[in-house]
Amino acid sequence: MKSDLTFLTNEPDRKLSTRLNALLSKSQRFDCLVGYFYLSGFYLIQKSLEPCEKTRILVGLKTENQVYKALQQAKFQQEFDFRPTSETIKEFKNLVLEQLTNADETAEVETGIEQFVRWCSDGKVEVRAYDKHPIHAKLYIFSFNQDQIDKGRVITGSSNLSSSGLHNNLEFNVELKNPSDYDFAAEKFEELWKESVEVSEDFVQTVKNESHLAQFSPYQLFLKFLYEYFRVELNQPRELEQDYQPDGFLRLQYQHDAVLTAKRIVQEYNGVFIADVVGLGKTYMAAMLARELEGRSLVIAPPALTDDKNPGAWQNVFHDFGVRGFHVESIGKLDQILKLILRKMLNTSLVFLIQKFFGFF
DSSP: OOOOOSEEOSSTTOOHHHHHHHHHTTEEEEEEEESSOOOTTHHHHHHHHTTOSEEEEEEEOOOHHHHHHHHHHHTTOSSOOOOOHHHHHHHHHHHHHHHHHHSOOOHHHHHHHHHHHHHHHHTSEEEEEEOSSOOOOEEEEEEEOTTSSSSEEEEEESOOSSHIIIIISOOOEEEEOOHHHHHHHHHHHHHHHHTSEEOHHHHHHHHHHHSTTOOOOHHHHHHHHHHHHHHHHHHSOSSOSSOOOOTTOOOOHHHHHHHHHHHHHHHHHSOOOOOOOTTSOHHHHHHHHHHHSSSOEEEEEOGGGSOTTSTTSHHHHHHHTTOOSEEEEEGGGHHHHHHHHHHHHSOHHHHHHHHHHHOOO
16 A cells, blocks of 8 residues: 555545654654544554654643634724733643543553653653634644655645544645745644743643542552542531520530531432430530521420430420420320321311221221
């Protein structure tokens, strides 16, 4: 198969990836200008890039919508309102994370990204972002070794540096072989490169620290697990809405936190259990929780805890904590309570049918 073709469409025998690999094998430097940032095609040319001393990738950050706004703005002012460097770096990091999120989850892609990161760290690959004007170009410049007769070659067209653009999609690219075309493309690339923002280190840190390829120690992973498990509790309000305490009551933080957690669970699941060993103040916590919730409260308790002569009886504790709208009944009256509730919910004739057919009451 002949690889030296003028037009590269990704049709059989006209794959752009094949031609790029052929030209890279004899290149000392590879310069790439793309309108959008892609990583998925890097693994297709990774091996051929190894002999290259330097690879420079220049990325345009403008989306189509931003291009339109910039052109509209240009009608009213002579110069564009350029963004500060920090904003450019932030947008580039977002694009990197988006690309990593959408990249194919294959060993080849991840290996290519890891190699890309290593080369950026070593200085073999440099990445810059151009934010001065909209860029939608796709330009690949190959500067040959000194033992080659030609200075280099240029490929331009529709293909981005992605697996789809280099191999899968039907594209239309042309290889320019005239030395004057190479000189013009190299000169324009240098101009844009000098005006761009360096983002190689930001790319490395984004991949290492913020992407799914980030490397974590067991200790860091343990801390992340703890945070995710307790995230809701950590971010919940730290104070009760009704933080009144009776005179002489010892305020304990664990009770306070338990009421906050119980309140959240009630709001999320419409119910909660407060369970602990004897003597930790479950009655007090229930009273504080009842005070936080809307509506009336019904307490069903053992007879000894419904006697108002007992200081620890529910009605006394609820009074002490300022709970309003509550009713306390002995557990021995549970059947009567259920009957009363059912009668309030249903009409008399329906209660009669339930009694007759199901034996209730």
